[in-house]
Amino acid sequence: MPLLRTLNEADSLRMNYQVLCSELSVSVEELQDTALRANEIEPLLVQDGEDLVLTRSLDLLNARTIYEGIKQRGRFALKDVTASTNLELMQEKDNLVSGDALVAEIQTEGRSLRGTRWLSSIGSNIMLSMAIKFPSLQHLLGFSLAIGVATVTALEFAGVQNVRLKWPNDVVFGDKKLAGILIESVPSPDGEVFAIVGVGLNIHNSQSISRNIDRPYTTLEEMGYDVRRNDICIGLINEIKYASNNFRRSGLTPFIDSWNRHDVLLGRIVDVAISSHRSVTGRVVGVNSQGELLLESNTGGRTAIRSGHIIAIR
Structure with a gap:
């Protein structure tokens, strides 16, 4: 990610190999190896003479921008690479605070409700997880539907229209999947429980995902929307926090009408x-x-x- 961020900010999205090596404090061999590994995720880098070139501008996430946009302040982290944002929060169960949010640029082992792999690219998706505390597992019944409503609400505030909900955990446009929700749980040291809310949302088109996915899916870009990942991420975090507070007070009842309006x-x-x-x-x-x-x-x-x-x- 330091390599991609550096090229993304460079004039014409290109830099001389030696200049890059100096700026990143790596050898030419290390730089070439890093470029190869990045291209295994998404074909983004090409060599042109003595320059390394980024083939397109990337919509990268910015931790400060996201944090400053969160209405109900809480702990937030942006990681370059993680196996799974959900798994990482679950492993931190003894140190979690309700409302903690984690986003990753690259997720290598994301998964869906049925255990299938959630494919990720670079600069294309949002992989977001949040920890929300509840008294017990019984209090989580219906929570995934409330998160579905929160996801649709965040998209509608961003100007996205005609997205629908598909029980139990999908956000769809037509017959194509736009986002998926995965809620897992871990015990809290005080005897309560943390719901680990994972949302994977497709923002921009991706060559690598298109080649490897075997089911209908879509992106906001394919739907005709020019949106920034930072803005969508801020909206998701804010709506999930609001929905979680509402759900803890009143359960699913306040969300049912909205669910029915969007139920595909x-x-x-x-x-x-x-x-x-x-x-x-x-x-x-x-x-x-x-x-x-x-x-x-x-x-x-x-x-x-x-x-x-x-x-x-x-």
């Missing part, structure tokens, strides 16, 4: 896998105060589903 599944017939051997079919009629998906059968009976994933939509 409402009124549609879906198949939901609730285990490796069982699925349920019905028409989606909303969610309840526990965050459970409500399905109505042909006979009018209702089923509340606490956990599962959508395998078909009709």
Whole structure:
């Protein structure tokens, strides 16, 4: 990241190899190795004679800008590289403070609710995790839906329109995934529990992600929005803090109307896998105060589903 930041600020996005080596205090061999490793994540660097060139300007995050934009001040950190922002906060469980936020430029082992890998690039996504304290695990029921509403609200404040929510943890545009939410938990030393809220959001187009992803997805750039990652990150942190405080006071109830307005599944017939051997079919009629998906059968009976994933939509 020091190499990419230096080139990103250089005239014409290029610098002489020797000048770069001097500025970064590395050898030519170390510089070349660093460039190769960066290109393994995203093809960004090319050699042109004695210059190293950044092929496009990067929308990099700035820790000071983000911190100064956070309304309810709390601890915030921006890391160049981490395996997983969620995992890093979980490993700090004995030192966490409710409201702690961590963002990374590069995440090497991000994952989704179903354990699939969340692909990341350089300067393209937001990988954000926050720690929110609750009295017990029981108090987390429905919390992921409140975070979904907070994510959509942050995007709407940024001018993004027509984003929808897909139970239990996706933000979508049409039939394409724009963001995913992963909530995990760790015990607090005082006997309470920290919810570790992870949000992965696609901002800019990425060659490497396009080559490696095997499911429909989109980015704010592909949707036609020219937004800065710093601004979106600030909005997410502020909305998640606001939503978390509201949820701790009143549970999911204040969020249900907003969820229903944005629910891409409402009124549609879906198949939901609730285990490796069982699925349920019905028409989606909303969610309840526990965050459970409500399905109505042909006979009018209702089923509340606490956990599962959508395998078909009709």
